[in-house]
Amino acid sequence: xxxxxxxxxxxQGIAGAIDxxxxxxxxxxxxxxxxxxxxxxxxxxxxxxxxxxxxRRIAHVMGGKYFEYLLGRFTEPSEIFGPVDLQKLQLGxxxxxxxxMLPEADFVFLDEVFLGSTAILNSLLSxxxxxxxxxxxxxxxxxxxxxxxxxxxxxxxEHLAAFSDRFLIHHFVEGVxxxxxxxxxAGGWSLRQQPPSxxxxxxxxxxxxxxxxxVDMSIVRPLLGEAMRSLRNAGLSLSDRRMVKSQNLVAAASxxxxxxxxxAKDLWPIIYALPDAENQEQARDILKDVLSHSESxxxxxxxxxxxxxxxxxxxxxxxxxxxxxKDEPDTDEQPELIRAWHAKLEAMLRExxxxxxxxxxxxxxxxxxxxxxxxxxxxxxxx
Amino acid sequence: xxxxxxxxxxPLAPEAVLLPFSVQELMARIQPLPGWLVFxxxxxxxxxxxxxxxxxxxxxxxLGIDPLWPxxxxxxxxxxxxxxxxxxVKALQTQGFSLPAVLSRPNRLLTLGQPAVKL
Numbered sequence: 296x297x298x299x300x301x302x303x304x305x306x307q308g309i310a311g312a313i314d315x316x317x318x319x320x321x322x323x324x325x326x327x328x329x330x331x332x333x334x335x336x337x338x339x340x341x342x343x344x345x346x347x348x349x350x351r352r353i354a355h356v357m358g359g360k361y362f363e364y365l366l367g368r369f370t371e372p373s374e375i376f377g378p379v380d381l382q383k384l385q386l387g388x389x390x391x392x393x394x395x396m397l398p399e400a401d402f403v404f405l406d407e408v409f410l411g412s413t414a415i416l417n418s419l420l421s422x423x424x425x426x427x428x429x430x431x432x433x434x435x436x437x438x439x440x441x442x443x444x445x446x447x448x449x450x451x452x453e454h455l456a457a458f459s460d461r462f463l464i465h466h467f468v469e470g471v472x473x474x475x476x477x478x479x480x481a482g483g484w485s486l487r488q489q490p491p492s493x494x495x496x497x498x499x500x501x502x503x504x505x506x507x508x509x510v511d512m513s514i515v516r517p518l519l520g521e522a523m524r525s526l527r528n529a530g531l532s533l534s535d536r537r538m539v540k541s542q543n544l545v546a547a548a549s550x551x552x553x554x555x556x557x558x559a560k561d562l563w564p565i566i567y568a569l570p571d572a573e574n575q576e577q578a579r580d581i582l583k584d585v586l587s588h589s590e591s592x593x594x595x596x597x598x599x600x601x602x603x604x605x606x607x608x609x610x611x612x613x614x615x616x617x618x619x620x621k622d623e624p625d626t627d628e629q630p631e632l633i634r635a636w637h638a639k640l641e642a643m644l645r646e647x648x649x650x651x652x653x654x655x656x657x658x659x660x661x662x663x664x665x666x667x668x669x670x671x672x673x674x675x676x677x678x
Numbered sequence: 679x680x681x682x683x684x685x686x687x688x689p690l691a692p693e694a695v696l697l698p699f700s701v702q703e704l705m706a707r708i709q710p711l712p713g714w715l716v717f718x719x720x721x722x723x724x725x726x727x728x729x730x731x732x733x734x735x736x737x738x739x740x741l742g743i744d745p746l747w748p749x750x751x752x753x754x755x756x757x758x759x760x761x762x763x764x765x766x767v768k769a770l771q772t773q774g775f776s777l778p779a780v781l782s783r784p785n786r787l788l789t790l791g792q793p794a795v796k797l
Contacts, residue, residue, distance in 0.1 A: 341691075467688060469688060469691075572687045572688055573687045575687075576687045605687070641733075641734045642730065642734075644734045645692065645729075645732060645734045645740070648734065648738065648740060649689055649692045649740035649742075649754045649755070650689040650754065650755060651755070652755060668736050671734070672736075675707070675708065
């Protein structure tokens, strides 16, 4: 099967897993990008925002082995990696029985990942870097496709910052917007109907993963170098390690778009290689000319968010607001319907005003906001 | 003491709203919701409630809590810059200052005290 067909089959298969994940398309797409690139993903955001659901569904639809754990300060290494193999211990060998545990999983989700003990984080380091589990006499090649770590915030401690650096992709999520609550409820309901597993997708992933090193980077490398220089000149911190590894993401983005020659349109993933939200937002501004070429048929939400950032949120808001205005009920409709529509209108204005100042809106967004303000005020004055 | 403010990259979740009119005017303009805590001061008021029940008015300022500034409601879109942040927070906490309070732009501290209306 040619690359385009593999990428297309993979994209189609994954689409079923993403369906119903409200406002989490970017997260799911970054997960796929990381799995193809062989890089790990760190998700920073409040609890209960659908982080684990995204990876659980993708692992299920691909038929891979899945392991998830909520780490705490008192979590024992055996809870993650498996207990000591007592039979082998009697023979004088310290080995771990890893059956059903993290070292044997294809997809891993670790919530509150920075709360793990030093022993856990050290063992995790070699799994994340080399896909190898080492403990006592145990040395196991791990089938890990991607590890997703989650936390409320980035750590400030130096040793934990070094650990978080092992997650090349950093993604910052917020709670689902108020006006999307109905979609969230409907999506949550549809998530109960799990899409069927398709093990061919795991084969597709392996095929794509194996071809990352074959991607021709000769066109994109000078552009990447120029972009990195611009970031450095602006004082943004991107370690040499992250700079070099971000090439894996660019190559994977190109493959997922069905191409073996990476170009300017594949540069967008470098935004996610910047470690904190503030740097990511500044980088979007510094690299806006480069990012204006961003395009990905396979990962459209992630490419859009990389190039637009906060503006992507504004664009989504505008699209929802336009639909809402179009769906305005007639005055002779049931009062409950009119009240519900009015409440949604207020919720959308609340979301906008809590996040953006008027000068951040473009002309069409300003006009749309004014129209909504007039409708709310008319509705209030007429009771 | 004066502050500088910078734009937040990610806004805080709204937990209150500062409205540019009195409690009486608020009550005259819309039907209050159960669970609201309304705090008044001359010519303005603050409503605390879960985010999805906060009122919206043109020109209102949404407020949220930043863990770095405990006990203070801050504008959701803005972050104060103050080198001795810990000193200010400690001073507010230890000198009998009534918390929570609202710290808003440009340099204003508004104490909330007891709610004028508790629904």
